[in-house]
Structure formats: C-alpha cells, structure tokens
Amino acid sequence: MARAAALTLCMLALAPALSQAESGVAKRAAVARAAGIAAAYGYRPVLGSGTITASTTSAGGSKAAMAPAVAAITSKPAAPSAATAMLAVVPAAAAASVPAASSAAKAAQAAPQCKGNIYLTFDTGSQAQAALIAETLQKHHIKASFFLANEKTVNGDYSLDPAWAPYWKARLAEGHVIGSHTFDHDVLVRDAADGKLETKPGFGSSAGKVRTLSPDQYCEQIRRVDQRFVELTGSHLDPVWRAPAGRTSPRALAAARSCGYTHVGWSPAGFSGDELPSEKYSNASLLAKSLRELRAGDVVLIHMGIWSRKDAWAPANLEPLIKGLSQKGYCFATLRDHPDYSSSFKHP
Incomplete structure (x- = not known):
C-alpha cells in the first residue's frame, strides 16, 4: 500500500x-x-x-x-x-x-517491537516513594497496577486518608489498574478449624494482634478499600486484590471470589527484594538479579516505601529497571492486559 x-x-x-x-x-x-x-x-x-x-x-x-x-x-x-x-x-x-x-x-x-510485556505492580507502604514512582511512570509513559491498603505514611497520615485523594485520582486518570490490598493489611496466619480465618492486621484497632474473621468478614476487609476509594475518587477499584505478604489459602481465595475479586500474586523472578535489609541485599545486586531473571509475562512486586529498608529501592532501581528491560526489548502493561487476569476485568 x-x-x-x-x-x-x-x-x-x-x-x-x-x-x-x-x-x-x-x-x-x-x-x-x-x-x-x-x-x-x-x-x-x-x-x-x-x-x-x-x-x-x-x-x-x-x-x-x-x-x-x-x-x-x-x-x-x-x-x-x-x-x-x-x-x-x-x-x-x-x-x-x-x-x-x-x-x-x-x-x-x-512503534517498538516488543518481545513481551512485563507487569509492574506497586503495593502501598510508607508512601515515601509515592511521588517518585508516579513521576517515573509518567516520564516513561508506563501504565502499571497498584494495590491499596490503609497504611501509615511518612506524612503521619494514612494512605487512604482524604489527603491522598488527589494522588489516587491522578493515577486513576492515567489509566493504571488499582486493586485492594485489604484495608488493615491483614496478613493471613492460617485457616481456622471452624471455617474461619486467622489474620494479623498491620493497622487498625487490632494492629499486631491475631484475630479471627469469618469468610464474609475477610471479604469485607477487601471490599472496604473499594468503599473508601469511591469516597476519595468517585470510582470503584478494579476487581483484583493482593493478599498482604502474598499469604493465601483456598478458603481466603474463595472468600475473595465470593465478593468479586481475583487474586494476583507475583512471579518468582518478580520479587524485587525492596523489603529486604539493604545491609545484606544492595540495590545494585537486586537490580542485576531482576534484569537477569525477568521474562515476558512476569509480574513484578514493588512497594511504595518500606519502613525497615535503609537504602530505599525505588530511587536507585526503578528507572534503571525500566530502562534495562526496555533495552532488552520488553514493554510494560497493566494486569488488565495480562492473559491470566484479563478475563477478570469488565470490558466495555
């Protein structure tokens, strides 16, 4: 032609x-x-x-x-x-x-010739790198996926407080996928014998204590993020969630499915290591490992700030990771385009 x-x-x-x-x-x-x-x-x-x-x-x-x-x-x-x-x-x-x-x-x-997509995902945390993450994604025209819990931030507030509404509205407008990470960051301890689930929340009135939730109550922890997100942005979350610490069970997954949420973990090579102690795992070694091991289709786990890590991962590694993967011929997409999860999204 x-x-x-x-x-x-x-x-x-x-x-x-x-x-x-x-x-x-x-x-x-x-x-x-x-x-x-x-x-x-x-x-x-x-x-x-x-x-x-x-x-x-x-x-x-x-x-x-x-x-x-x-x-x-x-x-x-x-x-x-x-x-x-x-x-x-x-x-x-x-x-x-x-x-x-x-x-x-x-x-x-x-047009770039992609040999496959890499899926960057970000869990809430201290939010110390929230602005940097947004700026880096904008700079490289990348859409990613975020999982939200109501976590304490370096500002002294919480990540789902009204002060964060502009931030989440902006990410929504940019086309990122946004899912639930449970409201209180409830880490699953085990399935209880009576059909319930034992969890240990990181925040809220029961922070640090083991509590027992029914499947409906566990589901409510997932949906509560959506309810707050609607209050902040006027929009619902996408129908995906990530269990804190990645800890799930058949009972927990079934509870989430009952209220319309599909669980998304991360790939073995997608563990960025940003929550590991920097004294033992340097940013340079973590970056080299990611660039060496990541392949098309992998889901990468990154936090928006980790309280315990001395040398923050994102300021040193996020942009080099993006550039390095791009040079290898990879592109980036949201979970909406991932073959394992695309059917969970409602397409117009």
Whole structure:
C-alpha cells in the first residue's frame, strides 16, 4: 500500500510533462520516465497498444493491479484534456489517503517491537516513594497496577486518608489498574478449624494482634478499600486484590471470589527484594538479579516505601529497571492486559 501511494505521487508529478509535451518524441520520453519509476517501485511495465500499465505479481502468482494508484499512462498523442483524464484515474479518496498511508507507515516503523510485556505492580507502604514512582511512570509513559491498603505514611497520615485523594485520582486518570490490598493489611496466619480465618492486621484497632474473621468478614476487609476509594475518587477499584505478604489459602481465595475479586500474586523472578535489609541485599545486586531473571509475562512486586529498608529501592532501581528491560526489548502493561487476569476485568 505504501509502495502504491509513493508511485501515485511520482506519476502525478509527471502529469505536467505529459500534458505539455507537444511531440511524439517528448511524449514517449515522459512515458519512459514513468515506466522507469514504476519499475523502481517493484511494478512491471506492461507495453501494449501504445500504453504502459504498471502492475505487480501477488504472492499467489496472479497479476495484481496497482489500484487505486495510476493504472495507465497513454503514450499516444493526447488531446488537451489527456492530463486531466490521466489524473482522473486517481480517485479523490485515494489521493487523500496517500498522506495517511505515509503517516501510518512511519508510525509502524517507529512503534517498538516488543518481545513481551512485563507487569509492574506497586503495593502501598510508607508512601515515601509515592511521588517518585508516579513521576517515573509518567516520564516513561508506563501504565502499571497498584494495590491499596490503609497504611501509615511518612506524612503521619494514612494512605487512604482524604489527603491522598488527589494522588489516587491522578493515577486513576492515567489509566493504571488499582486493586485492594485489604484495608488493615491483614496478613493471613492460617485457616481456622471452624471455617474461619486467622489474620494479623498491620493497622487498625487490632494492629499486631491475631484475630479471627469469618469468610464474609475477610471479604469485607477487601471490599472496604473499594468503599473508601469511591469516597476519595468517585470510582470503584478494579476487581483484583493482593493478599498482604502474598499469604493465601483456598478458603481466603474463595472468600475473595465470593465478593468479586481475583487474586494476583507475583512471579518468582518478580520479587524485587525492596523489603529486604539493604545491609545484606544492595540495590545494585537486586537490580542485576531482576534484569537477569525477568521474562515476558512476569509480574513484578514493588512497594511504595518500606519502613525497615535503609537504602530505599525505588530511587536507585526503578528507572534503571525500566530502562534495562526496555533495552532488552520488553514493554510494560497493566494486569488488565495480562492473559491470566484479563478475563477478570469488565470490558466495555
């Protein structure tokens, strides 16, 4: 299509020469030029009855016409309207499509050739790196996925307090996926014998204490994030959740499914290590491990700030990780596009 469009432009450029040539010799010279141009673009000039028709051969061996490009140029002495007649074989719609075809070809050439997607996911934490994470994703035009709990932040408030509404509204507007991480950051301890679940919340009135929840109460911990998110942004969460510390059980997963949430963990290679002690696991070693091991389809776990880590991971590693994976040919997407989770999202 791009070849035909380019050939059309060349043929149109020859129109004045054809119409102004008064002698048969001049006409034949112009036609010869047209034939040469056709050949240069991969079309075979077909001579016969004083005409030249540019054609090509399809993969199946049949001759394919160059439509809607210029189909034929007469080499016979032409009436004054011959040039107009020649131009008439290029429909207005086809002529208008030439710039569009050219732009599309350029866009296709410029589009990155991905060998697969990597899925960056961010869990709430101290929120010390919240601004940096947002800025880095914006800078590299990356959409990611976030999992929210109501965690204490370095500002002295909590991550689902009204003060965080602008931040979450902005992430929502940017097209990121946003799911639940349970309201109180309830880490599953074990399935209790009576059909209930024992959990240890990180925040709230029972912080640090083991408590027993029914499946409905556990589900409510997941849904409570959605309720607060609606209050802050006017929008619901996406139907995905991540268990704190990644601890799940068949009972916990069933409870979440009963209220419409699909669990998303992370890949073995996707553990960034940002919650490990920096004295033993340096940022450089963690980055090298991620770049060495991550593959297409992997889900990466990153926190928005870890209280216990001395040398924060994100300021040192997030952008180098993105650049390094991009250089390897990977692209980035949200969980909405992950083959294992896409069916959980409601598509318009």
